[in-house]
Amino acid sequence: MSETRFAEAMVCFDVFQVDLRSGELHREGQRVKLQEQPFRVLSLLIERAGDIVTRDELREKLWLADTFVDFDHSLNSAVARLREALRDSAEKPRFIETIAKRGYRFIGQLRSALPAAAVSSPSPGTQSSSLLRVRIPGRIWMGSTFCLAIFSVLTLSALYRPSPDSQLERIEVVPLVGLRGFQATPAFSPDGTLVAFRQSDGARNTGIFAAVVGGDKTLQVTADPGDCCPTWSPDGRRLAFIRYAEKDVSIFTIPALGGTEHRVYRGPPAMRAGLSWSPKGDVLVFPETNPTDPTRSVISSLSLIDSSTRALTSPPAGWLDHEAAFRPTELRWLLSVLR
Structure with a gap:
């Protein structure tokens, strides 16, 4: 060619x-x-x-x-x-x-x-x-990304440079798990004793994992390579997560230490990440792609009792609402909107 x-x-x-x-x-x-x-x-x-x-x-x-x-x-x-x-x-x-x-x-x-x-x-002797x-x-x-990153670092350094008299506490960074491969989307349990995360090594150790903070053992909760973004229920007993596939996206719940998966939602494959439990643990909010207008995504509520959904926002065309989060004690949410 x-x-x-x-x-x-x-x-x-x-x-x-x-x-x-x-x-x-x-x-x-x-x-x-x-x-x-x-x-x-x-x-x-x-x-x-x-x-x-x-x-x-x-x-x-x-x-x-x-x-x-x-x-x-x-x-x-x-x-x-x-x-x-x-x-x-x-x-x-x-x-x-x-x-x-x-x-x-x-x-x-x-x-x-x-x-x-x-x-x-085309050069002589070659076919078009x-x-x-x-x-x-x-x-x-x-190059643009690199320059922007350097500018941001220099700006933040100038704004937040500590005075000579101040002393910053040393922060020690230690790994929580010793698994090979790629870990992402970590989430701590409500009591802070467990962490759930997505693990991928291209082989058997792929899916949602959970580990004890400060411990040396991990537990594989799911085994699908498309699983992502675990989120803890308020009582710490269940995890909700997203499963990305070629043709669709599903939301599942599962006992925090493994067990039977329950599919509670299935939708278009372009859904963005971001789940949040209600304080009572009976509702999830998530960004849902509009099936009739794929240029928009709305924040929807998902009942974990009957799997019904209801749109909570109505952005104009071209707007993508995502990253909704409940306040711990009130049925209110904060929205981060990406245009």
Whole structure:
């Protein structure tokens, strides 16, 4: 396959136009709202159009090594939002094809958005191809992120620099568990004696785990690689967690020390993380993707008695309500809203 470059870094496929320099996606001339990370996934897939881009490659190129996030959840969410923007589906893909247990592949037919004279001709002796490769200015994103991080550190250092007379207590950082692999989304039990977290080592030790704070033993509570974000019930007897799958997302509850799982909700795959128990332990609040308008997510309440849901917020199109939290003693919640 010959490599073709564009002076304006603009490519088209179907009814979409992608401006790789400005980071914008348009559909028939109208801008499509798409967050930065899903756009970066699209850019890399376009750069490697027709080839499989593995999940490891996506992690290496798009998630910095010192960025501590739940990668599997972040990537699944980014791909789901990308498909929503492209009006694509995992079952019958037109643009983004899932390669099971490996990664993704862009299968759309790319074409130049520039006149023919602006596109370089393939070298003699090579065949032209309808699939076009474009170099993505990924260093710009990484450089901007690095500069912003340095600026933030310097600013905070200037604002919170202790006076010479003050003495800061030394804080000792010690590991809570000795498991190999990746741990994320920790949550302490209400009495502070246990911690639940997501564990992944790519093998058997994957799922939700619990450990005694200060102890040396861990307990595997679940074993699904899509399990994430454990949250303790107010009495410390149960855990609620999210299970991400290719086609949907579910919310489960389970006894804190393991036992029978109970599915209490199933919804679209683009749901963001964030669960909170009510003080009485009979309701969960969570960010629910609107099935008729995927550009919005609302905060919904979920009854653990009959699994009924009720929308609590009504954001405008393009707004994503998430991270709701109950106050410990009142049926009120605080909302963090991402536009």
